[in-house]
Amino acid sequence: MDLSVRIGSLTLKNPLVAASGCFGYGVEYAEVVDLSTLGAIVSKGLFLEPREGHPSPRIVETPAGMLNAIGLQGIGARRFVDEKLPELRARGATVIVNVCGTTLDEYVEVSRVVSDAEGVAAIELNISCPNIKEGGIQFGCSLNGTFDVVSAVRKATRLPVVPKLTPNVTDVASFAHAAEDAGADAVSLVNTFLAMVIDVESRRPKISNVVGGLSGPAIRPIAVRMVWECRQTVKIPILGMGGIADARDALEFLIAGANAVQIGTANFVDPFIWGKVLDGITDYMERHGVARVADLVGSLDTREEAADLT
């Protein structure tokens, strides 16, 4: 059985990827999972300089999900390269760095820093974080901004460039298209949905930043639809995510058109989820006589005759 998937020039040993911001820097999880068994891990979002992020409270649970406004607390790209990357390499992890910026120049600069380091497999461009005021989502919510930042980073690195798209737009597929035109090797989607929770007794917002990003099973059907729309529009690989909590969920994304899937919130609930989802996918492949996981990608059957049979 062939579980490997290709993301541009990069081959992942399986389609399971730890989502940015939901797996620390990876090293935190080395005791619970063998990092070399994951398709890849995506680092927390990194700017050039360290950031402290927002005050507490930073999360609140919602029905079948959670709202977060961490505010991209992080150690900065250079410290990541110096302090975390060596251990990740030693443990055989495939590392994708989630690159943030407040300006186009910063995206380029951070991309250079991580490209110069040994042991980074790809760059995921975070143009979709809903929780910070400047930068980021400004690029991700404008087609020109998306095109410009992807083109600029494309020129600055030899690594695969994977912009991460926000679902907080009317037509996410047009953004995937802009990214492809600008030379992206793949796209990741979705980042979190901008959302809000209020404590009615105190009339206070439940998190300090007032608004935050919604993740978890609650968003999954919307995310699946968005992946499917992007699959109709672009040829480049898609890393799909949003609420995946078991193998069945992961398969939905693959069938909708994702080449690989990322798991975020569900890893908080069960850090041992990785082996379980992979086992579930191989079981499914056995049952359905699928030899290569790549054969599942975009295999959604929308023929009318097929619908009649059910």
Added chain:
Amino acid sequence: MPIDVPARVLANRRLSDDYNVLTLDAPAIGAAAQPGQFVMLKPGTGADPLLRRPFSIFEVLRDDRGAAAAITILSKRIGPSTRLIFDAVPGRRVDCLGPLGRPFTSVAPPSGAWMIAGGVGLAPFATLAEALTSRGVPTTLFYGARRGGELFYLDFFRALGVELILTTEDGSVGERSRVVAPLERRLAERSASAPLMLYACGPEPMLAAVARASARYGRPCQISVERIMGCGLGGCYSCVVPMRADDGAVHHVRSCIAGPVLAADRVVWG
């Protein structure tokens, strides 16, 4: 190394209208646990509630030969997860991930140890008291609650030889005051040359007051914080506490892996 145990509920003892002690069949976690560590519990199945909740390991129950047989947690019913824990019937499965976090640092005689607990903040002190008293450390528990009916496990601590100083907000048991009032008096009385370690767990205003008192009297103090946590493993950065580093800069520190036990003099109170 933390493990995830699909633990069965062995017993559920209600202590009051909203406090209960849940016994969980997780001996491997009990065997590895150190005082001050916690577990992440998922009392329901499925997506509601979705996230696990952190609980201090309250007791490690042992068999005749002294081997860990189960753990208990002390819970106060506040939200959906603690309601499930309050209502959990024996046999029910509660996924239990642990032991997690940095434990208390113990002391040895001639040092004394003063534990300061507010409400459900009693939870980490049962195992700590066992560890301290087994080493012969003279141990005192300052324990405050709203009313006498919410002061629990007093006989447990007495049996270990722990001195109890009790306060209630309604004056029904012990002194009518906040728990910090008798603490301050005792700190003022104690000879500066007699070594002492303070340990505190409880509501944030109480911890801040204990931290101030410990600083005023120059006593080291370890506090166990209870922040909203997403994962318990350092993955999500939800549970951060502002702390002052050696260079004076304030950083947001993850209380799940740098804590839950933190040095009180480093915490920056809001």
